[in-house]
Amino acid sequence: xxxxxxxxxxxxxxxxxxxxxxxxxxxxxxxxxxxxxxxxxxxxxxxxxxxxxxxxxxxxxxxxxxxxxxxxxxxxxxxxxxxxxxxxxxxxxxxxxxxxxxxxxxxxxxxxxxxxxxxxxxxxxxxxxxxxxxxxxxxxxxxxxxxxxxxxxxxxxxxxxx
Amino acid sequence: xxxxxxxxxxxxxxxxxxxxxxxxxxxxxxxxxxxxxxxxxxxxxxxxxxxxxxxxxxxxxxxxxxxxxxxxxxxxxxxxxxxxxxxxxxxxxxxxxxxxxxxxxxxxxxxxxxxxxxxxxxxxxxxxxxxxxxxxxxxxxxxxxxxxxxxxxxxxxxxxxxxxxxxxxxxxxxxxxxxxxxxxxxxxxxxxxxxxxxxxxxxxxxxxxxxxxxxxxxxxxxxxxxxxxxxxxxxxxxxxxxxxxxxxxxxxxxxxxxxxxxxxxxxxxxxxxxxxxxxxxxxxxxxxxxxxxxxxxxxxxxxxxxxxxxxxxxxxxxxxxxxxxxxxxxxxxxxxxxxx
Numbered sequence: 420x421x422x423x424x425x426x427x428x429x430x431x432x433x434x435x436x437x438x439x440x441x442x443x444x445x446x447x448x449x450x451x452x453x454x455x456x457x458x459x460x461x462x463x464x465x466x467x468x469x470x471x472x473x474x475x476x477x478x479x480x481x482x483x484x485x486x487x488x489x490x491x492x493x494x495x496x497x498x499x500x501x502x503x504x505x506x507x508x509x510x511x512x513x514x515x516x517x518x519x520x521x522x523x524x525x526x527x528x529x530x531x532x533x534x535x536x537x538x539x540x541x542x543x544x545x546x547x548x549x550x551x552x553x554x555x556x557x558x559x560x561x562x563x564x565x566x567x568x569x570x571x572x573x574x575x576x577x578x579x580x581x
Numbered sequence: 582x583x584x585x586x587x588x589x590x591x592x593x594x595x596x597x598x599x600x601x602x603x604x605x606x607x608x609x610x611x612x613x614x615x616x617x618x619x620x621x622x623x624x625x626x627x628x629x630x631x632x633x634x635x636x637x638x639x640x641x642x643x644x645x646x647x648x649x650x651x652x653x654x655x656x657x658x659x660x661x662x663x664x665x666x667x668x669x670x671x672x673x674x675x676x677x678x679x680x681x682x683x684x685x686x687x688x689x690x691x692x693x694x695x696x697x698x699x700x701x702x703x704x705x706x707x708x709x710x711x712x713x714x715x716x717x718x719x720x721x722x723x724x725x726x727x728x729x730x731x732x733x734x735x736x737x738x739x740x741x742x743x744x745x746x747x748x749x750x751x752x753x754x755x756x757x758x759x760x761x762x763x764x765x766x767x768x769x770x771x772x773x774x775x776x777x778x779x780x781x782x783x784x785x786x787x788x789x790x791x792x793x794x795x796x797x798x799x800x801x802x803x804x805x806x807x808x809x810x811x812x813x814x815x816x817x818x819x820x821x822x823x824x825x826x827x828x829x830x831x832x833x834x835x836x837x838x839x840x841x842x843x844x845x846x847x848x849x850x851x852x853x854x855x856x857x858x859x860x861x862x863x864x865x866x867x868x869x870x871x872x873x874x875x876x877x878x879x880x881x882x883x884x885x886x887x888x889x890x891x892x893x894x895x896x897x898x899x900x901x902x903x904x905x906x907x908x909x910x911x912x913x914x915x916x917x918x919x920x921x
Contacts, residue, residue, distance in 0.1 A: 463744045464692075466783070472742035472749060475689045481649045503747070503783055504793045508824060510891045512794060514920060515711050517618065520645035520655040 445574055446497055447549035448560035451538050458482065458542040462560050462569045466501050468544060470512075471521050476542060483543040484524040485536050493530070497546050500562055550576035614648035622714035624916030631910055637664040638714065638916075641682065651689040657682040682733070697738040704738065704753040704778045705730050705800045706820040706833040714918035718854050718862060718886050720896050721909045724870040724878055725848030728906075729835050730816055731771035731804055735759040751780040757804075769806055776802030776816075785823075793824025800835070812839040827856040846872045850880075860888040864898065870906075878904030880911075892920040 448465065451457045458476050460468065467473035468484050475481055487494040489506035498506050513523045527533045530547040537545040538555035545556075549571075552558050561568045619642045627633045639661050646654040662676040685699025702710050708726040711717065736758035743750045757774040780798035787795065800818035805811045818835035834849030850868035857863055864884040871877050884898030897915045905911075 463746070466747065467742050467744045467749050470749075470782075472751065472782075473692060473744070475651065475692055477692045479651050479689060479691070499788075499790060499792075503787055504824070505790070508793045510888075511716070511829075514892065515716055517920065518620075518643075518711060518713050518716055520616075520643065520647070520653070 443496070443564040444493075445549040445572060446493055446546050446562040447552050447558035448544065448546045448562070449534070449537050449552060449556040449558050450544055451540070452555055452557045453538065456539065456541045456543070457557065458544065460544055460559055462567055465560060465567070466503075469502055469524060471516060471523065474521075480542045483540050485533060485540075485543060485545040486524045486526050487530070487533060487546075488526055488528050493546065493548065497562065500567065549574055610648060614646045616645045616647075618643045618645075618921060620713050620715050620918065620920040622916055622918035624720050624914060626720075626910065626912065626914045628910035628912035630905070630912075632667045632669060635666040636662065638662065641713070653687045654685075655687070656684045693741045693743050695740050697740060698736075698758075700733060700735045701738060701755075702733050703731050703774065703776075703802070704740075704755060705776070705802055705816070706778075706798065706818060706835075707822060707831060708833060713920070714916065715892060715894055715920040718852070718864045718894075718896070719866065719882060719884055719898055720914040720916040721882065721898065721900055723833070723848075723850035723852075723866070723868045724880065724906055724909055725835055725850060725868060726833065727768070727908055728870055728872065729837050729846055729848060730802060731774050732768075734771075734774045736774070747783060747786050749782045751778075751782060751798075753778045771804045772807045773813075774802065774804040776800070776804075780820075787825065789825075791826040793829070795821075795823045795825075797821045812841070812843075812845065814839060814845055829854040844873055846870075854886070862886045862888070864896075870904075876904045878902065878906055880909060894918045 448460065450460065458480065464473055468482055473482065494506060498504060502509070516523065525536065527536050530551050533545040533547050534551070534553065534556050537543045546562070549558060549561060558571065561570070561572055563572055619640070621640045622638045623636065624638060625633070625635050639659050640663055641657055641659045644656045644658070658679065659682045660677065660679050662674070662678070664672060664674055665676060666672045681700060683701055685697050685701050688696045690696060704710055706726060708717065708723060709732055712722065734755065734757045736756050738753055738755040740753040743752070754777040755775065757772065760772055778798055778800045780796055782794070782796050784797050785795050787793070798820040800816070800820065802816045803813060805813050814837050816835055816837045818833060820833040821831065823830045830851070830853050832849065832851040836847045837845040839845050848868070848870035850866055852864065852866040855863045862885070864882070864886055866880070866882040868880045869878065880900060880902035882898055882900045884896060886897070887895045889895055895917050899913055900909065900911050902911060
């Protein structure tokens, strides 16, 4: 009886974790896979890069962060976890930056557009569902439901995910 | 008046034409580095003790150049008070003038250090650095942000951003280099301006879905007024921004002393903006200003502001309190501001 209870609980926990990961895909922060276009990004710098507080990398190359559109679920999560605010509340901030001559990150409409932008733009940084990473881009930071990691977590990508 | 307007319009047109014609002949990427924008605002003030006035406050043109190198350029040319109307003087442009509000070059030294050279807004507090009407919730400006320190200087600034954990430390250290003798406004002018601002961003590290920006800044500055025998002033100040759920709360407070330790003024404000519905915000502000040679002023302000579009604000406000200051008269004010 006790064994049955423990194994049932284990199954429930396993199912819950599967459901949670299905709802919250791991986000991969990506840079170009091409050596000429790639750039290094530290986990601690990610927020500064997306707030456009850090405009250059350590070699003096200008950084080009890109966002998904403001209503994209990955943008909302990225914004929440990395920037600690939602895109709607950032309107005032970006107006302020515009006043100082600083443009917000470039916006793309889809994850495929993000891959193309990052792959072929020098020092570009973007983010997509970690299961959609392909050979054109290189993941450098991973964002799970509650952590920002410099090492890849174990991914559960379904067969349907390209 | 016509001359000033004409000059401003011609400047914009000639700059655009210049860019266009030369682009064909020169390296296109150089000219593609330019961006032109700006802002403008108009307000109606009905003070308790003065004449009602309708005013076009400014037409500002911002030109930036960024070609993706370590060097960047920024300028803001402003036509101040192009047109005013009141029942005594009618429509006039007696108060209009053109000036360079900002004009500077930025050079990136490394990932955490940049140098700015030229004319720039004094990095004291938040309001002074973001004073453009489309960026602030109210038509009137807190007295403490205009009366206690210089609003701009010509010189050098070292600035940067240092991330740590999930926060970042922002620093700005500045020193006046070139003394300007021009007095462009009816306001106190200063010299020997030096100081710094340290700010911590994301201080509280909120993780809730309703979280927003939060910043706290510490300001230290020294300067003199531009007249012989002026005392040296030392100013310290604190500013903060806190966004959470529907609230935005901001504040700044300053204390100024002479080098001999005598009281030379103090003041501050506390402001809240609360999102009601459909981009309508309820604004409240309390402020005070103490200057040794003038009567103390206290102000309360209650207002409604509508964000018509991300770059447009429509504002209505009532200001009350004690003490008369021409810049912030007590009474009703409404304004429209747009950034383009």
